[in-house]
Amino acid sequence: MFQKSVFDLQPYERIALFKVVIQQLLSYHKFRSTSDERIISLIDVRKELKNLRNFDAAQEKEAREASLIREYEAEQLEELGEAARADFVKKEEPSKETITLINFVKGGSFVGRREERLREVEQILMNGVSYAQMEADEIKKVRSLQVEHTVAAENDLLKLIYKIQSRVGWHCLGRDRGFRTYWYFNSLPLLLVENTNSMDERGPCLGPTPLDKVDEKYRQSCANDDELRKVLLSCTATKDCPVHGKFRRSRWQLIKSMDVLNEIESACNTRGFRESELLENLKFFSPILKTIIGRCSDKVRFLRCRTDFAKKLFLGFIIRNKHKIVWL
Numbered sequence: 001m002f003q004k005s006v007f008d009l010q011p012y013e014r015i016a017l018f019k020v021v022i023q024q025l026l027s028y029h030k031f032r033s034t035s036d037e038r039i040i041s042l043i044d045v046r047k048e049l050k051n052l053r054n055f056d057a058a059q060e061k062e063a064r065e066a067s068l069i070r071e072y073e074a075e076q077l078e079e080l081g082e083a084a085r086a087d088f089v090k091k092e093e094p095s096k097e098t099i100t101l102i103n104f105v106k107g108g109s110f111v112g113r114r115e116e117r118l119r120e121v122e123q124i125l126m127n128g129v130s131y132a133q134m135e136a137d138e139i140k141k142v143r144s145l146q147v148e149h150t151v152a153a154e155n156d157l158l159k160l161i162y163k164i165q166s167r168v169g170w171h172c173l174g175r176d177r178g179f180r181t182y183w184y185f186n187s188l189p190l191l192l193v194e195n196t197n198s199m200d201e202r203g204p205c206l207g208p209t210p211l212d213k214v215d216e217k218y219r220q221s222c223a224n225d226d227e228l229r230k231v232l233l234s235c236t237a238t239k240d241c242p243v244h245g246k247f248r249r250s251r252w253q254l255i256k257s258m259d260v261l262n263e264i265e266s267a268c269n270t271r272g273f274r275e276s277e278l279l280e281n282l283k284f285f286s287p288i289l290k291t292i293i294g295r296c297s298d299k300v301r302f303l304r305c306r307t308d309f310a311k312k313l314f315l316g317f318i319i320r321n322k323h324k325i326v327w328l
Contacts, residue, residue, distance in 0.1 A: 035168060042164045046284075049157040055128070056150045063131045063143040070136035094133045097124045102134065105141040125149050158288055173285070174278025176268070178233050178243055182255075182278060184285070189295035191255040205244045209234035258293055 006014060025031045069089075076084040094102070104121050107113075125146045131139050165171070173182040181194040209229055222228035229236045235243045255261055261282070268279035282289065 038164050038168050042161065042168065042170075045157060045161050045164065049154065049161065049284075052150065052154055052157065056147075056154075059129060059131075059143070059146060059150075063129075063139055066131035066134065067136055067139050069132075070139065074136070092130065092133045095130060097127075098130055098133045100124060101129065101142050101145075102138050105138065105145060121145075122149055126153070155287060158285065162285070162288055173281040175274040176233075176264075176278060177272060177275060179274075184289070184292060189292045191261070191289065191292055191296065193253040193255060195251060195253065203244060205235050205237040205241055207235070208237040254296070255293065256296060258290060261289065261293060 006017065009017070026035075073084075073088055076087075101121065101124055104117070125142075126149060129142055129146060131143070134142065171183050171185060173184060175181050179196050181196070183192045183194060184190070185192075208225070209232075211225055211228060211234075214228065214232070226236050226238065230242050233242055235241055239245060255264070265279060265282045268275040268282070270276055270279060272279075
């Protein structure tokens with residue numbers, strides 16, 4: 001009987017075999033239930049991260065307001081003397097938790113502190129701090145310490161979300177109005193953009209994109225409406241439509257710098273059908289994406305020093321006609 005190695009097959013044939021194996025595995029209850037459990041846990045962890053960020057924003061606001069009050073009181077005392085205290089709002093008495101935090105930050109270095117004391121302080125910080133009970137210098141020190149713990153907790157949750165999504169196979173950040181798909185990978189430090197060349201995925205033009213909400217400064221840089229729509233990556237309802245037109249683009253592009261990623265994020269439409277999801281994920285995974293791009297940028301510089309291959313591979317986002325990429 002003739003035997004053939006998998007390495008003798010063409011790439012598309014190997015992928016077809018992998019798909020058969022995947023579908024076969026998913027037909028078993030144990031594999032499906034494991035995937036479902038991961039998806040449920042992913043939803044819970046994402047919700048936990050959202051709550052943590054809301055908590056941090058609320059604490060930042062409270063600390064800022066308390067600092068402004070203390071600064072105002074200091075200015076009044078300097079200008080009017082002790083008589084100004086009569087008009088001050090009575091400060092809350094420090095609670096036991098507040099006193100613990102104040103004594104902790106006054107102690108200076110954290111090296112050599114008892115483990116139980118560190119855990120107690122961390123618990124107080126993550127449960128919420130009453131900044132209205134503190135003086136200006138105490139607010140600054142305690143808030144700085146709280147931010148350190150919050151950032152560490154956020155990074156831990158992000159890594160967990162990233163790990164779960166990678167196991168589930170959710171490597172897609174979203175799509176933009178040009179039907180480009182944004183991918184990240186846990187095995188390689190890459191952020192890739194996939195251009196679709198299929199008319200079935202893009203669909204037909206349904207009429208030119210309205211321009212009534214476009215800022216006047218962009219109108220002034222274009223000779224006519226069609227040129228403006230092309231700059232904004234919008235539908236022109238013509239044969240050379242940048243969104244639905246019959247043309248071929250490079251299949252893959254690489255986001256190679258934070259400047260490009262920030263430009264994409266700032267240009268996404270928060271109300272867009274596709275871009276709202278992309279924008280949410282770009283913000284959600286911002287710390288991890290920065291790390292990925294940082295590692296990718298190092299490799300780009302290395303390749304540029306070694307070979308011209310980088311010029312062919314790292315296409316980036318080419319901004320033509322000196323116009324900034326602006327998406328509605």
